[in-house]
Amino acid sequence: xxxxxTVADIGSDYNRRYGFHDPEEYFMRTPKGLSHEVVEAISLxxxxxxxxxxxxxxxxxxxxxxxxxxxxxxxRLATIDFDDITYYVRATEKQEKSWDDVPxxxxxxxxRLGIPEAERKFLAGVSAQYESxxxxxxxxxxxxxxxxxxxxxxxxxxxxxxxxRRYFGTVIPSADNKFAxxxxxxxxxxxxxxxxxxxxxxxPLQAYFRINAERMGQFERTLIIADEGAKVHYIEGCTxxxxxxxxxxxxxxxxIAMKGARIRYTTIQNWSNNIYNLVTKRAVAxxxxxVEWVDGNIGSGLTMKYPAVxxxxxxxxxxxxxxxxxxxxxxxxAGAKMIHLAPHTTSKITxxxxxxxxxxxxxxxxxxxxxxxxxxxxxxQCDALLIGxxxxxxxxxxxxxxxxxxxxxxxxxxxxxGDEQLFYLRSxxxxxxxxxxxxxxxxxxxxVKELPMExxxxxxxxxxxxxxxxxx
Amino acid sequence: xxxxxxxxxxCHGVHVxxxxxxxxxxxxxxxxxxxxxxxxxxxxxxxxxxxxxxMGHPAYALTGTVELAGEDVTALAPDEKARRGMxxxxxxxxxxxxxxxxxxxxxAVSAVRGADVPVREFRKEMLARMEDLEMDPAFAGRYxxxxxxxxxxxxxxxxxxxxxxxxxxxxxxxxxxxxxxxLKVVAKGxxxxxxxxxxxVLVTHYQRLLNYVRPHVVHVFMDGRIVRSGGPExxxxxxxxxxxxxxxxxxxxx
Numbered sequence: 001x002x003x004x005x006t007v008a009d010i011g012s013d014y015n016r017r018y019g020f021h022d023p024e025e026y027f028m029r030t031p032k033g034l035s036h037e038v039v040e041a042i043s044l045x046x047x048x049x050x051x052x053x054x055x056x057x058x059x060x061x062x063x064x065x066x067x068x069x070x071x072x073x074x075x076r077l078a079t080i081d082f083d084d085i086t087y088y089v090r091a092t093e094k095q096e097k098s099w100d101d102v103p104x105x106x107x108x109x110x111x112r113l114g115i116p117e118a119e120r121k122f123l124a125g126v127s128a129q130y131e132s133x134x135x136x137x138x139x140x141x142x143x144x145x146x147x148x149x150x151x152x153x154x155x156x157x158x159x160x161x162x163x164x165r166r167y168f169g170t171v172i173p174s175a176d177n178k179f180a181x182x183x184x185x186x187x188x189x190x191x192x193x194x195x196x197x198x199x200x201x202x203x204p205l206q207a208y209f210r211i212n213a214e215r216m217g218q219f220e221r222t223l224i225i226a227d228e229g230a231k232v233h234y235i236e237g238c239t240x241x242x243x244x245x246x247x248x249x250x251x252x253x254x255x256i257a258m259k260g261a262r263i264r265y266t267t268i269q270n271w272s273n274n275i276y277n278l279v280t281k282r283a284v285a286x287x288x289x290x291v292e293w294v295d296g297n298i299g300s301g302l303t304m305k306y307p308a309v310x311x312x313x314x315x316x317x318x319x320x321x322x323x324x325x326x327x328x329x330x331x332x333x334a335g336a337k338m339i340h341l342a343p344h345t346t347s348k349i350t351x352x353x354x355x356x357x358x359x360x361x362x363x364x365x366x367x368x369x370x371x372x373x374x375x376x377x378x379x380x381q382c383d384a385l386l387i388g389x390x391x392x393x394x395x396x397x398x399x400x401x402x403x404x405x406x407x408x409x410x411x412x413x414x415x416x417x418g419d420e421q422l423f424y425l426r427s428x429x430x431x432x433x434x435x436x437x438x439x440x441x442x443x444x445x446x447x448v449k450e451l452p453m454e455x456x457x458x459x460x461x462x463x464x465x466x467x468x469x470x471x472x
Numbered sequence: 473x474x475x476x477x478x479x480x481x482x483c484h485g486v487h488v489x490x491x492x493x494x495x496x497x498x499x500x501x502x503x504x505x506x507x508x509x510x511x512x513x514x515x516x517x518x519x520x521x522x523x524x525x526x527m528g529h530p531a532y533a534l535t536g537t538v539e540l541a542g543e544d545v546t547a548l549a550p551d552e553k554a555r556r557g558m559x560x561x562x563x564x565x566x567x568x569x570x571x572x573x574x575x576x577x578x579x580a581v582s583a584v585r586g587a588d589v590p591v592r593e594f595r596k597e598m599l600a601r602m603e604d605l606e607m608d609p610a611f612a613g614r615y616x617x618x619x620x621x622x623x624x625x626x627x628x629x630x631x632x633x634x635x636x637x638x639x640x641x642x643x644x645x646x647x648x649x650x651x652x653x654x655l656k657v658v659a660k661g662x663x664x665x666x667x668x669x670x671x672x673v674l675v676t677h678y679q680r681l682l683n684y685v686r687p688h689v690v691h692v693f694m695d696g697r698i699v700r701s702g703g704p705e706x707x708x709x710x711x712x713x714x715x716x717x718x719x720x721x722x723x724x725x726x
Contacts (some may be wrong), residue, residue, distance in 0.1 A: 429584040430583050
């Protein structure tokens, strides 16, 4: 070749180089590993428009070119074997797994949480979906009346290509980080939501309401657009443990809150401990818009997740409220980013973590205030609770403040369940484990009270299970 | 108070060590139901250590015997003592952020009574006791001792005393840091507990609480020991003369 191809050139000849006509057969032959052939096959199977196919191929090149992150839990990241991962699973294969393959400890937890039989199979990945048609239909009707679009991402691309094309990848470009690039190359499933101007969605939307939901996809891609003055609350995941035999979960979630819009995005993540949960979540908030991330991480072996809000319009407000529970062997590396680009924007980060046994939790955060963004306010509060002598917590707060006329607060606290607290509660008749649980529940209360009631109840029960055997 | 009653609480030959240091050097007490004892002594004499160790604080090594309603409870954990009817009002109650006064109190009442108390019934009882103590009902929803003033903390201790209805209660410096109005309210609570037959030991540095709560017995506590016991008049004498005349040497101690 005479010259090095520019990024714009990449993808122009993907069709010639990788094109083939029987993707089904391809996946039969090569179920694992990542290559342009895999990306091509995924796009072809989904019958995607040309621009998306090119988008995927470009993203793969970026993924291959980008080094692994040099920060975070690099030792654990180095153990990811990209060749041993299945990047696309056809719907027909999803039900082939047997209930017998589900690990005993996961089944036991289902038992103790009292999860209904049908839902257990879904959560364990044994059945492809948990149907709730009645709920689905009434919700669907209401949304249609309001003009709200709520689809899985694949259907969104098919049915509303022009909106998707306009916003997809604009908040989180493929080149943002290695795992965003990976998701951009092989994404499947996730939610697509558009809420029209001045429309308020009354109930929190959940993937649960979508029919044929690929709710637990490995490479989910979610795009939520709240038009001017619109309001929406989206809930992802659930408190019940989600078992997946595939080891990498790498989602991308993009939120766009236009002038005066309000988006709340609630996540409760309880993946089984064999999962690497490497997720990129980011929102753009226009003038007077409000974006809130409520983010709970209970499961996975390693989580790296830093929900972000770019405060682009004046008086926009961003908030991250997160809780992480790192049990033995787990590392929850979570945090938040707030980028203040416009004057009088405000942000608040509240991060709470519990580390138990050999569990490790890290707060990693960035607050950036651009020169000229005067009158901004930000506050960051990190609280870590350690249970046992081997538990570990770290904070990595970064503040880049290029403007003088701002108010910045930062507070970090590390605590243990104190002997004096325990003695106090026990002197009131509470047994040792009851007293510990009360202290932990109190610690996460600011998070729990932001959850819808049924989630709050489930989360408290889950923490109760996690806390068992932690005495001494 | 029944003169023929058996002690609801007694301890014999109690010594307490913190590490290598002996802080309590042989204490005997016997408290009848509804009886109020005051233990008075200068700062640093070991009064608080005695109160905390009797309740079973894990940092203190106690030897001797402790009996509650005729049963030996010396070796029991604090929560077991509590469930059998023993109570300690703390000098410095700790905060438990995120746990409301109401939910904590309901858990404690359920643990001590051995059965869940229905929410409605519980609330009614709690609000009535709060009114007795001139507390704003909004207190029920505040996080336990979190950001409370000294006086608020002490009221919440007394609220617990009235809700848990123990057989025997130790009150550690419950009068310290209170203004006169708060002191009267706290005294009212203590008197109400006494009329419920709760035997009590008030550990205090000052005489002023005893203007509102009349003790049956006053003990003077110095250097880890009770150096003198007497009636309420002993408290007045201490108020006038201080503690110096009672130095262990002055009363013939070692």
